[in-house]
């Protein structure tokens with residue numbers, strides 16, 4: 114996952130249960146609205162060494178998962194709530210080779226200022242069904258650079274009470290001898306790691322030390338019941354010793370002699386029967402970078418190092434990441450190119466300990482490629498040809514490939530993680546028989562997307578989403594993966610979405626990208642099935658929030674780049690000077706065309722002239738920041754506003770506000786289908802009432818029931834989107850920052866719609882606005898763009914200075930993967 118959120122306010126605003134009202138709870142059934150296929154970076158996959166079929170995957174912002182026998186995955190950290198949002202950043206994982214029930218996770222999101230919290234080791238004795246928590250005295254960076262190196266956490270295979278954890282930020286190597294309950298620093302370990310991804314970067318995300326990368330026990334050096342003597346540790350150092358060994362169970366350490374420390378060691382994988390340690394290297398910490406690398410094997414008995422890098426010269430344009438050996442067939446080794454951005458990712462396999470290699474694809478009659486695989490995305494069709502985040506129709510194999518594992522009990526079964534999903538198959542030995550394997554998307558159950566906007570229109574599909582990194586979807590079914598993400602235009606992320614109250618088939622979305630990905634406003638006349646660019650938007654104006662008027666003729670846009678803008682009847686967007694740049698929430702009336710609402714600080718604004726001018730209408734108590742405005746779907750002027758100081762209701766367009774006294778803080782809010790026909794809409798809110806949780810009121814806020822439970826925390830409330838279903842009473846959608854979309858139904862209530870059959874045309878292509886045909890200017894042609902990680906400027910450079918979609922030209926004139934920083938204060 115590439116979306117980076119700044120949650121700097123979480124720690125200071127957190128005040129659990131301060132309002133002290135006892136609120137009853139109602140049993141809800143929560144499920145993911147299925148996107149399927151993961152949707153984000155999977156930095157680690159770990160098989161258990163003792164029990165066949167037991168495996169786990171970790172993600173960078175969406176928690177950890179356990180593999181089931183039917184190839185589906187079960188989430189393990191859904192209990193993480195607002196106070197424990199950083200548990201979803203899983204920087205390392207270890208499954209016990211002695212007692213398979215034991216599972217350990219090192220969690221924490223950022224080691225820089227974005228996450229004020231220290232990390233923790235989660236200890237489970239039941240495969241992740243529940244955890245004990247040991248707080249660490251430093252931060253853990255599950256979503257930091259180098260998160261695919263590893264694993265940083267390892268269990269002694271001869272004495273499973275002993276664990277080591279390699280910390281970031283210069284905090285060194287740590288050891289536990291009591292099954293992860295307590296930890297102490299290994300003072301004798303000689304290097305805490307000096308490598309930082311971008312020294313001097315003004316953004317402190319890239320200036321922290323990546324630290325210790327992996328710990329690998331040499332199981333063959335000891336015997337059961339006694340601490341394993343030989344332990345290898347890889348450290349993020351480039352140009353100084355970076356592979357260390359202890360021969361006395363961690364008492365003393367030294368650099369392994371003869372090592373080549375030019376590049377960073379990403380993985381250290383033991384082949385016990387060969388008595389060999391394989392090490393993959395890259396010239397960056399990953400996960401986006403790497404333009405060169407190496408693969409070495411270290412013969413433990415003789416001390417000899419052999420360079421077995423599977424590519425050389427100009428064919429070696431990537432670092433090496435994912436690395437695995439077949440424990441059933443000693444000498445079989447596989448390694449992944451960390452990032453081969455073009456023409457596709459690459460994986461190499463050797464059956465002779467790295468003497469010779471065969472690739473997953475090779476050039477045929479250029480530009481034809483010999484693909485030594487068949488590909489299936491049946492479990493997440495949007496991943497395939499319709500998935501165009503990086504290179505349209507290409508990068509089938511993947512990128513950011515740090516997790517690559519052959520099942521230790523089944524030579525045919527393999528899995529690998531990419532920047533978007535988990536792929537793998539069950540016929541891997543066919544690689545050696547006929548050099549052709551079956552690759553399938555095998556991330557069913559993993560939902561690790563960051564949801565930025567959701568709408569549930571009163572007709573058509575019950576849910577349309579705006580999603581970070583993968584665009585968003587029309588959810589025609591909540592139980593089946595969508596076939597395609599939003600297309601034409603296609604942006605790295607869609608930041609918000611809205612529908613017209615009187616004409617719900619008219620939907621507008623805004624995105625983040627640049628002029629190479631088209632205008633950053635798009636509209637649809639068929640509930641989001643097909644889209645057209647809004648040519649009234651300036652090039653490169655992007656991001657933010659959008660609200661479309663009741664009849665669909667006016668679009669109000671709080672952009673990230675150009676302030677608050679409005680367009681009427683498809684005209685060019687113009688500045689709304691009467692709204693301050695601090696405007697944090699906008700909304701449209703769902704009945705009266707031309708009526709819009711906005712808020713900033715404690716000021717609530719109203720426009721009755723189609724968003725051209727706003728005036729301060731009312732005051733939201735002592736609020737200093739406004740989060741969301743929810744509008745009654747059937748009554749003009751009936752609005753609810755959530756702020757850092759509570760929840761406010763106005764029946765008269767903000768002329769007067771009533772503060773809902775129980776609520777001390779509120780975030781996402783939405784009004785949906787009422788409890789009984791003709792009644793007041795049910796209100797759903799993420800708020801601090803009886804603690805920070807999710808609540809529903811059926812009586813205009815007079816009383817509330819809590820609808821989430823201890824097993825469903827949804828992470829940071831301040832990062833989430835709440836959308837009530839327009840048609841199903843009790844149903845609410847919660848879009849999370851890292852765990853996809855949940856939908857909740859009252860337990861026992863029968864639900865009229867689970868699969869929605871949208872009344873949408875499959876053939877209409879929306880090219881006109883709601884008020885008639887408009888003449889669209891021809892989009893300016895984009896000049897050549899630089900490839901990912903390619904050069905994009907510099908002295909004497911005459912090539913392209915713009916990067917391909919999703920990348921930006923940064924210091925050093927290199928196209929770097931764009932990192933979204935959303936400020937959610």
Ligand SMILES: *[C@@H]1O[C@H](CO)[C@@H](O)[C@H](O)[C@H]1NC(C)=O
Pocket residue numbers: 236237238239245292
């Ligand atoms: C969790 O903590 C409890 C209480 O200290 C302890 O009895 C239990 O063994 C711990 N579980 C694990 C898996 O360590």
Ligand SMILES: *[C@@H]1O[C@H](CO)[C@@H](O)[C@H](O)[C@H]1NC(C)=O
Pocket residue numbers: 373374375376406407
């Ligand atoms: C060490 O590795 C680098 C990068 O692969 C290579 O250029 C260099 O020749 C190697 N040094 C030795 C002594 O093999």
Ligand SMILES: *[C@@H]1O[C@H](CO)[C@@H](O)[C@H](O)[C@H]1NC(C)=O
Pocket residue numbers: 483484485486487549550
């Ligand atoms: C591998 O098998 C697939 C499926 O049968 C086929 O499409 C593909 O062409 C094969 N690859 C090569 C290089 O023959």
Ligand SMILES: *[C@@H]1O[C@H](CO)[C@@H](O)[C@H](O)[C@H]1NC(C)=O
Pocket residue numbers: 627628652653914915916
């Ligand atoms: C849009 O952004 C691209 C890439 O960042 C830049 O090259 C181009 O000049 C920008 N266009 C405008 C109109 O600002």
